[in-house]
Amino acid sequence: MGFDLAIIGSGGAAFAAAIAARREGRSVVMIERGTVGGTCVNTGCVPSKALLAAAEARHVALSADRFPGVRACADEVAFAELIAGKAELVAGMRQDKYAGLAAEYGWDIVTGQARFVDGPALEVGLADDETRRIEAGHYLVATGAVPWTPPVDGLGEVGHLTSATAMELDTLPESMLVVGGNYVGLEQAQLFSRLGVRVDVVEMEDRLAPAEEPEISEALARVFADEGIGVHPGTVLVRVHREGGQVIAELRNPGGRTRRLRAGELLMATGRRPFTEGLGLDAVGARTGERGEVVVDEHLRTGNPRIWAAGDVTGHPQFVYVAGAHGAVVVDNAFHHAGRTLDYHHLPRVTFTSPQAAAAGLTDAEAQAMGHDCECRVLPLEHVPRAQVNRDTRGLVKLVAERHTGRLLGAHVLADGAGEVIATAVYALQHRMTVHEMGELWCPYLTMAEALKLAAQTFTRDVAKLSCCAA
Incomplete structure (x- = not known):
């Protein structure tokens, strides 16, 4: 065989597998049809969070008067400069964390469109209309996922943005209609709203963030409404x-009534x-x-024992940390018959x-569906000292x-820094801790993580009657 491992794709799963294989001295080749680095660094996590941080900076300036005596202002956004800065950041990370690593670890990245042929082997269409046959002991499909849109009358004619192309705009539109009220739509809606765009969000389910607890959905809707974002749950495009350079969207609510919204961008x-388009997977089983x-x-092997898949292309949870874990699992299972599997029970989002x-962990509804006799508590952030001193008590913790x-089954947080807070809950879930144990643990005062301890204490006491720094 020409290589030990041939990988289609160059994102998180692909690089995790390639690095793991090269550390063992195995030969690797990677085939990428587009830009090296996959979704996360090019069009996903890195650029979107960079722009969200910039929008947050502007919002902080505009909302500084929540602190008595503080005055701040923010001029209109120089959007072209913002996008150029984002592009520079992305290019640097793509070189340092992807293309540069491939060179350092010593594997080639072939630019071209790969498809499976009998063997199994890969036939790669190159830029000069030539083809190259690549053979390997094992193959990994790590081609990720792409934006999907449902069929909507007229959508093909009007043109629309995706989460990727929205971050490549040259100028800020005056208004935007965001269709989809899950994590991508919510992040993009607030991003553009905080940059000065009038935004409306349409979600076909009866609430925003439909996968989250209802209390979090309701609180998020209030946050969006307070920031001037139009919220339209239970609505279908x-x-x-x-018309006149604007998109006219006809919307239908659950009662069957229709209304129109006008926006500069959709x-x-x-x-x-x-x-998986064009990969020829069926031809090789x-x-x-x-x-x-x-x-x-469960071991990430396809119907062909020499072909594996990892990351978003598997339909498993679409997180880059899942993709990275997949890549390492594939190498262990392919070359060492390790029989490794992944447990998603405590996967954070x-x-x-x-x-x-x-x-x-589990939502209340999920836990009940699994037969658990559940008890839940919801702690508003007005009872959390860190939120009080931040002068921002929007949010809650639900356990x-x-x-x-008393064993913890799930933790749900809406708060500044909730991503850091939830990491603590993952450890509690993994070690099957009870809410009583969580309520008795040490926790540094005036941190948002203290909200978890306080929420755990609500199962046995009234935290409103505690001193602000009482345990």
């Missing part, structure tokens, strides 16, 4: 057309689908599912709105516990 944030995902077993929404044992 029926058709669109352009951003479709309706999800992502695994990308690797199946795809209804959403285009590569069907794998974060929506980088402000305040952030983060969760790990889901097993009634008869």
Whole structure:
């Protein structure tokens, strides 16, 4: 065989697998049809969070008067400069953390479109219309996912933005309609609103962030409304057309009533689908599912024992840390028959709105569906000293516990820095801690993580009657 491992794709899963294989001295080749680095560094986590941080900086300036005696202002955004700075950051990270690492570890990245042929082997279409045949002992499909939009009358004619193309705009539109009220849509909606764009969000489910606890959805909706973002839950985009340079969207609510919204830009944030187009998987015994995902077993092996898949293309949770874990698992299983699997029970998730929404473990509804006798507590941030001194008590902590044992089953946080807070909850879930144990642990005062301890204490006492620094 020419290589020990041939990888299609160059994102988080691909690089994790390549690095793991090269550390063992195995030969690796990587094939990428587009830009090296995959979604996270190019069009996902890195650019979106960089722009969100910039929007947050402007918002902080404009809302500084929540502190008595503090005055601040923010001029209009020089959007072209902001986008150029984002592009420079992305290019630097792509070189340092992707292309540069490939050179350092010693594997080649071939630019071209790969497809499987009998062997199995890969036939790669190169830029000069030539093809190259690549053979390997094992193959890894790590082609990620791409934005997906539902069929909407007129959508193909009016043109629309995705979460990726929205971050490449040259100028800020006056207004924007965001279709999709899950994490991508929520982040993009607040991002552009805080940069000065009038934004409306449409979500077909009956609430924003439908995968989160209802209390978090309701609080997020209030945050958005307070910031001037139009919120339209339980609403479906029926058709669109352009009129006078604007997008006219016809919307339908649950009662069947229709209304129109006018916006300068339409951003479709309706999800992502695994990308397997043109890979020829069926020809080598690797199946795809209804959403285009590569069907794998618990060890990430396809129907062909020499072909594996990792990351978003598998249809597993679409987080870069899952993709990275997948890559390492594939190398262990392919070359060492390790039989490794991954447990997603305590997998954390974060929506980088402000305040952030983060969760790990089960929701109340999920726990009940699994047969648990649950007991829940909701702690508003007005009882958390860190939120009080920040002069921002928007948010809450909700804990889901097993009634008869007190064992923590799920943690849900809407707060500044919720992503950091939820990491603590992951450890508590992993070690099967009870809310009583969580309520008795040491926790530094005036941190947002203290909200978890206080929420745990609400199962046995009234925290409103505690001194601000009492344990």
